Amino acid sequence: GQQVMQIPQYQHVQEGEDFTTYCNSSTTLSNIQWYKQRPGGHPVFLIQLVKSGEVKKQKRLTFQFGEAKKNSSLHITATQTTDVGTYFCAGLTNTNAGKSTFGDGTTLTVKP
Amino acid sequence: KAGVTQTPRYLIKTRGQQVTLSCSPISGHRSVSWYQQTPGQGLQFLFEYFSETQRNKGNFPGRFSGRQFSNSRSEMNVSTLELGDSALYLCASSSNGGPFYEQYFGPGTRLTVT
Numbered sequence A: 001g002q003q004v005m006q007i008p009q010y011q012h013v014q015e016g017e018d019f020t021t022y023c024n025s026s027t028t029l030s031n032i033q034w035y036k037q038r039p040g041g042h043p044v045f046l047i048q049l050v051k052s053g054e055v056k057k058q059k060r061l062t063f064q065f066g067e068a069k070k071n072s073s074l075h076i077t078a079t080q081t082t083d084v085g086t087y088f089c090a091g092l093t094n095t096n097a098g099k100s101t102f103g104d105g106t107t108l109t110v111k112p
Numbered sequence B: 001k002a003g004v005t006q007t008p009r010y011l012i013k014t015r016g017q018q019v020t021l022s023c024s025p026i027s028g029h030r031s032v033s034w035y036q037q038t039p040g041q042g043l044q045f046l047f048e049y050f051s052e053t054q055r056n057k058g059n060f061p062g063r064f065s066g067r068q069f070s071n072s073r074s075e076m077n078v079s080t081l082e083l084g085d086s087a088l089y090l091c092a093s094s095s096n097g098g099p100f101y102e103q104y105f106g107p108g109t110r111l112t113v114t
Helices: none
Strands: A004-007 A010-014 A019-025 A029-037 A044-049 A055-058 A061-065 A071-076 A085-093 A106-111 B005-007 B010-013 B019-024 B031-038 B042-050 B053-057 B064-068 B074-078 B087-094 B109-113
Touching (some): A010 A019, A019 A085, A019 A106, A029 A071, A044 A055, A044 A061, B005 B087, B031 B074
Antiparallel strands (some): A029 A085, A055 A061, A061 A071
16 A cells, blocks of 8 residues: 655645645655656656755755654745646655655646 | 666557567666556556666566666566556666665656557
């Protein structure tokens, strides 16, 4: 069954609003990776988090890894139309040794 | 470096037929993973090849198979196609293939089964 859950499935925002997507696992994650897939495109690696409580920033994007390493979030400040796409998390759980499991993704649309 | 390439980009097949998809990884990358992407199921892992050996396998029936050549190029084969096999098939390469390495995805092959 699904081991890495992502919410929400869809998010519609007005340009300039903030956006957050959450990635949750019932088991401890060894790491979490985030990918972005533009409409009609393919997933592109954004970042990886490994340490408990880790926070990383890329311009308007802030990535967090939970203290218990069971959840992660991606927050975008002041969304722009270029942020549209589907954001996937992928994590390595101890029940799927050797390969990360992808969440189902959060699709973001931004209204100008 | 050139990115990951996949051929063909689009394919239409009939139920019962078989299909072979090809993936050329980034030069120097030894790991190739295959994923099936459908609107309702997200990215589902099929299998991973590293140095010509299947290293990991997802939960797909035996109709789905793959192989990797000495130059790291990989092929994926689906036999006895079913309507439900219609999907975007993505391959991803990485230098090592472990879950701590970022994956570089190709543009995908859009397979339609009629």
